[in-house]
Amino acid sequence: MEELIDQLKQEIIEVLSLEDVVPEDFDADTPLFVEGLGLDSIDALELILLMERKYNIKIEDPKERRNVLRNVRAMAECITSYKN
Amino acid sequence: MKAYVTASGVISPQRTHDTHGFPEHVYETVANRMQCLEPDYQTMINPLQLRRMPRILKMGLASAKICLERAGNIDPDAIIVGTGLGCLDNLEKFLLDMLDKDERITSVLPFINSTHNAVASQIAMDLQNYGYNYTYCHRALSFESALQDALMHVSEKPAASVLVGGIDECTDDFVRLHDYLGFWKHPVNNLDLFREPGSGTIAGEGSAFFLLSGRPHNEETVLLQAVQTLFMPEGNADPETVAAELDLFLADNDTTPSDLDVVILGLSGDHHDDYIYRQLRRNYFAPETSYAGFKHLCGEYYTAPAFAFWLGTTIIKGQHVPAVVLRDSEQKDVIDRILIYNHFKNTEHGLMLLTRAKEGSV
Numbered sequence: 001m002e003e004l005i006d007q008l009k010q011e012i013i014e015v016l017s018l019e020d021v022v023p024e025d026f027d028a029d030t031p032l033f034v035e036g037l038g039l040d041s042i043d044a045l046e047l048i049l050l051m052e053r054k055y056n057i058k059i060e061d062p063k064e065r066r067n068v069l070r071n072v073r074a075m076a077e078c079i080t081s082y083k084n
Numbered sequence: 085m086k087a088y089v090t091a092s093g094v095i096s097p098q099r100t101h102d103t104h105g106f107p108e109h110v111y112e113t114v115a116n117r118m119q120c121l122e123p124d125y126q127t128m129i130n131p132l133q134l135r136r137m138p139r140i141l142k143m144g145l146a147s148a149k150i151c152l153e154r155a156g157n158i159d160p161d162a163i164i165v166g167t168g169l170g171c172l173d174n175l176e177k178f179l180l181d182m183l184d185k186d187e188r189i190t191s192v193l194p195f196i197n198s199t200h201n202a203v204a205s206q207i208a209m210d211l212q213n214y215g216y217n218y219t220y221c222h223r224a225l226s227f228e229s230a231l232q233d234a235l236m237h238v239s240e241k242p243a244a245s246v247l248v249g250g251i252d253e254c255t256d257d258f259v260r261l262h263d264y265l266g267f268w269k270h271p272v273n274n275l276d277l278f279r280e281p282g283s284g285t286i287a288g289e290g291s292a293f294f295l296l297s298g299r300p301h302n303e304e305t306v307l308l309q310a311v312q313t314l315f316m317p318e319g320n321a322d323p324e325t326v327a328a329e330l331d332l333f334l335a336d337n338d339t340t341p342s343d344l345d346v347v348i349l350g351l352s353g354d355h356h357d358d359y360i361y362r363q364l365r366r367n368y369f370a371p372e373t374s375y376a377g378f379k380h381l382c383g384e385y386y387t388a389p390a391f392a393f394w395l396g397t398t399i400i401k402g403q404h405v406p407a408v409v410l411r412d413s414e415q416k417d418v419i420d421r422i423l424i425y426n427h428f429k430n431t432e433h434g435l436m437l438l439t440r441a442k443e444g445s446v
Contacts, residue, residue: 017135042136045192052189 004076012072015050016043028073036071044069055079085235087296088441089306090158090245093150094394095120095143096290096382097274101150106398106406110381112275116268117259117287118383122146129210136193137206138174140253143291144203145210148247151293152211155301160247162216163204164233166226168386170200170219173255203251222313224428226250227390228436231311234296242298249293250390254383259287267384269353277353277380278411285352288383292390294397300441306397307441310337314433321430323363330368330425333435342370345419346405348392350426351377352384360427374416376409389426389434396422396438 009023012032016039030036033044047069051057057079059065068078094100097118099107111121125134125142128149134142144165152158177194196202201219208217216237220229227250234248262268269277269284277286296308312333314321334340347369349361365375376399382391399405400422405415420440427433 019135020131038132042192042196049189049191053185 001076001080004079005072008072008075011050011054012047015046026072028076029071032069032071047075051075051079055082057082085239085310087235087238087246087298087308088300089308089397089438090295090297090301091151091155092292092294092394092397093147093152093154094290094292094391095122095147096292096391097121097288098381100394101147105402106395106404110275110408112273114273115271115286116263116284117254118274118289119254120289120291133210136197138171138194138197140171140173140251140291141197141202141206143253144249144251144293145206147251147291148207148249148293149210151247151249151295155245155295158245158295158301159211159213160215160295161241161244162218162234162237162246163207163213164216164218164220164230164237164246164248165201165204165207166220166222166228166230166248166250166387166390167200167203168221168223168226168252169258170221171198171202172253172258174198176255176257203249207247222432224386224389224426224432225313225315225434227387227393228311228313228434231308231393231436232313235308235311238296238298245295245297245301247293247295249291250387250393251291252289252385252387254287254289254385262287272353274380274383275408278351278377280353281355283354283356285354285357285379285384288379288385288388290382290385290387290391292387292394294393305441306400307439309437309439310435311437312435314435316431316433319429319431321360321433323360323367326360326427326433327364327368329433330364330435333437334423337437339421339437341368341373344369344373344421344423345416346374346376346396346399346422348376348378348396348409348422348424349411350379350388350392350428351411352379357427357430360430361425364425372416374405374413375411376405377411378409381409386428389424389436392424392426393436393438396424396436400438400440
């Protein structure tokens with residue numbers, strides 16, 4: 001799980017072009033939106049795409065999307081549960 | 085229809101973004117492509133916005149901000165942009181992404197930032213400006229078309245300030261594909277461009293913004309008198325046809341060829357294009373006129389006339405034609421009138437007339 005979390009942090013930085021952010025700046029439980037990393041709705045679309053393209057996970061339900069994208073740990077848990 | 089040129093902000097392959105007047109040192113390279121010398125964007129654009137912006141948006145927004153700052157942070161009544169290719173880099177990314185992903189869902193940002201009007205809208209959003217906002221995409225006449233629109237605005241509302249610009253970026257794919265069509269020379273020293281025989285030129289790019297107004301704001305010294313575009317779809321206009329159009333254009337502005345102190349020509353180093361300029365120089369313009377070229381400093385691109393426009397305003401303000409742009413002629417003591425003539429592949433021809441402003445000129 002920790003390995004996946006580190007990998008996701010790196011991917012989020014790359015996909016969202018967070019040039020001044022390094023993986024050590026946020027942890028697995030840091031909120032991604034509004035507070036924490038301060039991401040917005042366009043970033044959310046990019047993260048949904050990341051989940052679809054890289055991990056083949058398509059989340060149709062908006063409520064579940066919000067839940068999965070709340071922080072890196074939730075994303076990692078979602079990916080792990082789909083693998084199993 | 086005339087307008088004062090109040091201020092300018094230019095990002096180009098020369099160091100124009102932080103110099104007033106013509107830069108002291110000219111950038112020299114041996115290549116078939118010239119790229120912009122860009123400022124530190126972090127000092128002028130919000131970092132949160134910056135991370136989402138492709139290079140062309142950064143160039144456009146930064147040069148617009150430089151221009152407005154030099155004009156005294158005026159909020160323009162209109163924002164008009166000319167661009168031949170728009171946000172080409174992001175368009176390429178978006179289309180390639182569609183191909184790679186078999187036309188399924190693609191990345192969001194390259195799509196949002198792939199439209200031609202992204203630059204004008206980004207400037208408006210940054211300034212919170214809800215005024216007239218328009219983008220002209222008329223290939224090599226894009227900047228001239230934007231200027232014509234700006235002149236109409238000023239004609240209707242002389243107190244209005246219009247931010248008008250020309251912007252294009254050069255990408256790897258653009259250079260590669262146009263190389264197959266014989267657009268470029270083999271790598272050449274840009275300062276030797278006009279001495280290199282044969283066809284082809286150097287690819288270029290740039291972003292130049294100007295604030296125009298019907299009334300002077302401070303000590304403006306340059307007036308845009310008129311702009312005209314000629315579209316020759318057959319690409320075979322002869323110098324006599326262009327001379328006839330020049331006659332009409334100059335006569336409309338109470339000017340004769342011998343009134344022109346400087347003529348800035350769009351010489352590109354490609355003999356297929358340059359013969360028109362050379363013949364006009366021999367047979368049409370007055371012998372005592374000074375001639376200047378500019379594409380050895382910025383390269384060839386659809387809105388290169390915007391760089392020439394900046395060069396013209398700089399020459400009139402400084403009353404000096406820099407030696408590096410002067411072509412086989414001498415500078416006159418007083419520079420009151422400058423004609424800029426550029427054509428692209430003998431298809432799109434643009435004429436711009438600049439004069440030194442005197443009190444009550446408009």
